[in-house]
Amino acid sequence: MxxxxxxxxxxxxxxxxxxxxxxxxxxxxxAHLVIADLTESAREGGPTTGELIVADGGSAEHVLLDVSDSAQVSRVVADVSTRLGGIDILVNNAGVLVSGTVVETDDETWRRQMSVNVDGTFHCTREVIRQLLALDRPGKVVNISSISGLRGNPGFAAYCASKGAIVNFTRQVALDYAAHGINVNAVAPGFVTTEMTALYDDQTRDALSAQTPRGRWATAQDIANAVLFLASPLADHIVGENLLVDGGWTIGTPVQL
Structure with a gap:
């Protein structure tokens, strides 16, 4: 367990x-959860994540954070580390998804994808590893990449580029800090049923499900289970991996006869 x-x-x-x-x-x-986001409120309404956790007997707090702001990340991580005695597990999940081919992608859209998905992962990883080194203690970093960082996804130029950067960033940081007992890995979701993927219509969803060996999209819980594994002592000897949670999509789509 x-x-x-x-x-x-x-x-x-x-x-x-x-x-x-x-x-x-x-x-x-x-674990005691520090939930960092632009807002405490769930986009779909209802109780906050912290309220859900506390209601079920857990421990949590919210902090407001724009991961694209380097100075803000430094302040928030320093405050949390000081108050709580350090951060043991970092999950870089914050991200944005905007469609568009390279010709359709303007500078603002490109910069937004990179500033949140790539810069945000960099800012948070740097600050948490700094405090782990200062405390001389081991830790876990789990980045959320994507199958779109390993293969093309038609019409998502900036998103694919950003997730590809995260995959190799994960490898490099893992290599640099493995000897310090800091495990850095990534989870690469395939198609997941969330508010972010609501841009796909029902026909497209059905087609993508049919092309997935498991025959369905992932749930958010499928991704959370993989993150839990990599954040736990069970993964102490796993370094720089990009764990696919895609129902088999990347290994090959089924042949429809």
């Missing part, structure tokens, strides 16, 4: 979707 009692987990983009499921799942096995 995984037990994260006494650990502090910092999850970006934790107010909704995949981040909400990750935060809740880590809290269920004893």
């Amino acid at each position: 995984i037990d994260l009692s006494g650990k502090v987990a910092f999850v970006t983009g934790g107010s909704s979707g995949i981040g909400r499921a990750i935060a809740y799942t880590l809290a269920q096995v004893g």
Whole structure:
């Protein structure tokens, strides 16, 4: 059984979707959750992630954070580390998804994808690893990449580029800090049913499900389960991996006869 009692987990983009499921799942096995997002409120309404966790006996707090702002990330991580004695687990989940081919992508859209998806992952990883080194303690970093970082996804030029950057960033940071007991890995979701993927119409969803060996899209909980594994002692000897949670999509789509 995984037990994260006494650990502090910092999850970006934790107010909704995949981040909400990750935060809740880590809290269920004893971690104290710091849910970092632009807002506490869930985009779909209802209780906040922290309220859900506390209602089920867990421990959580919210901090407002724009991961694209380097100075803000430095201040927030320093404050949390000082108050709570350090951050043991970082999950870089905050991200944005905007469609468009390279010709259709303007500068503002490109910069938005990169500033949140790539810069945000860089800012948070740098600050958390700095405090882990200062405290001379091991830790876990789990980045949320995507199958779109491994293969093309028609009409998503900026998003694919940003997720590809995260995949190799994960490898490099893992290589640099493995000897310090800091495990850096990534989880690469395939198609997941969340508010972010509501841009796909029903016909497209059905077609993509039919092309997935498992025959369905992932749930947010499927992704959270993979993150829990990589954040736990069970993954202590896993370094720089990009764990696919895509129902088999990347290995090959079924042949329809």
